[in-house]
Amino acid sequence: MKSPEQRVVFAGVDGRTTTDLPEWYQAVTEDPDPVSFAEAIRQLPRAATTPVAYHNPHTDEWVETNRFSAVVEPTRLQTRDDEAASDPLFNVPTDSYAIINPTDVYAPLEDVLEATTYDERPLGEVAFGEIRQYRGGGEVHMDVMFDGLAVELPGEREPITMGLTSGYDYFGGHAVYVEGFARDTHCANSIRALTDRKTVKHIGDVGDFREWWETILEQLELVVNDLHAFIIDAQDITVDITNVPFDLVEFYDLLGFPAYLARRAAEDARAESDDPFEIDMWALHSGATYALTHFFSGKEGTALDGYVRIANDILFNPDATLETVTHTFEQRAQEVTTAEGQTGLEQQSALAQLERVSSDVREKAHRFESREQQLRDRFEALVD
Structure with a gap:
């Protein structure tokens, strides 16, 4: 991903907790001196509204309007333009826009983390992660992980640490969002979108975030056992590259990864x-998440989310993954048909190979479908 303008690493929910970064995270982070989550949140730029006006070229007057307001960083307005490090103006939305500042969202999370325990320890004592700022602090994304809340895999492999990813912006592009997240400590890969994304738009009465966070953390605990089962089952489904009409790079290419990511994933x-x-x-x-975590060249947002869905389908919906590969391969095969409209023998043989592989996957895929539905049912029960 594009490097953030500012990155802050945190450990522990506030100054009352003594929390060290896990050794594996210290090895991959550039910040050896973390602050608390509460301090990191309060360092983020805030927003306020101020009236705006438009220029009437006929009278050379500025006319104020109450239909729009300027969303600005208030402390930057106190600095002269030639001294300001960042532009104070974030956005000029309509009057229906509701500002949601960092403490509005994340101060309730601090309370919930203190009140929620896992393995007899408050989550606030084991929380760590990083906060990333873009566009002068008007766009923020963060990963909040919990040391010890993890998926333990067989053998001596390092665990997968569970957490949340969340963010917002003041430009109208991102509602406040949160979803389940994990970091594979074996290779520092990020596994995103592990729960349904929850959002709160910057419109009207945004309500109380405490209950919002409580529900999300309950969902995350449900995911731990299910993620373990998904991984174990996924290890039982293999693709024999010698029996399919493409190599490993082409597999990711057929799924929709650009060439540079397909190569890294393979x-x-x-x-x-x-x-x-x-x-x-x-x-x-794992190859897909490795490529996205370490080599994706775009911004956090819509494009990344699309590739994350592709990666997650490989794990959570292997049947759909093979269907996508087969469909894309068929489309490309049709583009090289003969002038008489007949698909060449090579393409016919390749499609037959793909069908055999897909059939083998379908025989095992019902376990994924039933488990995914059970997980969604439990999520819905929490919200109802």
């Missing part, structure tokens, strides 16, 4: 597999 999937020619769906998913 390299990691091979490296993580015992057999570089017969690769299971967990390794294929």
